[in-house]
Amino acid sequence: MTRLPYLAxxxxxxxxxxxxLYVSQMVDPLKVLRFLDFTAIASGGWDPSLAxxxxxxIIVMFVAxxxxxxxxxxxxxxxxxxxxxxxxxxxxxxxxxxxGIGWGMSGICPGPAxxxxxxxxxxxxxxxxxxxxxxxxxxxxxxTFGAKEAIQND
Amino acid sequence: MESFxxxxxxxxxxxxxxxxxILWLGNGRIAGISGxxxxxxPATHSALWRAIFLVALIAGAWVTAHLFPQLGVGGVxxxxxxxxxxxxxxxxxxxxxxxxxxxxxxTRIGNGCTSGHGxxxxxxxxxxxxxxxxxxxxxxxxxxxxTGIV
Numbered sequence: 001m002t003r004l005p006y007l008a009x010x011x012x013x014x015x016x017x018x019x020x021l022y023v024s025q026m027v028d029p030l031k032v033l034r035f036l037d038f039t040a041i042a043s044g045g046w047d048p049s050l051a052x053x054x055x056x057x058i059i060v061m062f063v064a065x066x067x068x069x070x071x072x073x074x075x076x077x078x079x080x081x082x083x084x085x086x087x088x089x090x091x092x093x094x095x096x097x098x099x100g101i102g103w104g105m106s107g108i109c110p111g112p113a114x115x116x117x118x119x120x121x122x123x124x125x126x127x128x129x130x131x132x133x134x135x136x137x138x139x140x141x142x143x144t145f146g147a148k149e150a151i152q153n154d
Numbered sequence: 155m156e157s158f159x160x161x162x163x164x165x166x167x168x169x170x171x172x173x174x175x176i177l178w179l180g181n182g183r184i185a186g187i188s189g190x191x192x193x194x195x196p197a198t199h200s201a202l203w204r205a206i207f208l209v210a211l212i213a214g215a216w217v218t219a220h221l222f223p224q225l226g227v228g229g230v231x232x233x234x235x236x237x238x239x240x241x242x243x244x245x246x247x248x249x250x251x252x253x254x255x256x257x258x259x260x261t262r263i264g265n266g267c268t269s270g271h272g273x274x275x276x277x278x279x280x281x282x283x284x285x286x287x288x289x290x291x292x293x294x295x296x297x298x299x300x301t302g303i304v
Binding site: 102 | 250281287
């Protein structure tokens, strides 16, 4: 792999991602919670913005995935690191459900959690430390737990 | 609906999509923040690009907040976290630690978050990601309903 262009690509992608999270205001936990609050739909207080963020993001990425399928490899690596497992198993559903509880409690998912370091609100370091610890604990769960097949992504 | 902001949402979303597209077509990597973050440790050969991506993520938010402060939180508005539901008598730090642990643990064993499963997985038409997205959105909506946190 060509080292400098590879790292520059990671940097460019990170900058655009962070810019997108700020511009869309998904760095605001309350705005995210106002999307997740479906009880406010009837009263007209619901904020559908999050759907207007993720929709265009998926469309742009969809085009990129199509373009990528015409090539054997990305520009700066030998192959696409496509997630290998296709299994829908307990591990996936349990993980998504636990994440959903934490997200609903806080309005913070990993991207905004890290972006918030740019203008840190009180308590964000505690959340980040807990998120890191949670991820570390999750990494200690055996790969076979709740899985039809163990995932070995590179 | 006073806070609804479809234009800035769509522009921001397109930037996020572009970020994911560049990382995919350039480096063949999924722009899933939980995965990039979670695989920082142990520091393997891929830790460098992951660290650079995350520092750039913070820089991107910081720079745009200074260029366009009028957009809100991080600009003219101070960023704040949302306190636990009134009447539950749970201290804020305990609430934040519990939420952070659940987000970190859940995304690790479920192999993805809003970006990895939500943006990239759905764009790859992954059925696995579709299930994950349905579950975490459904559970998050349920959690907000039960806690009445908003």
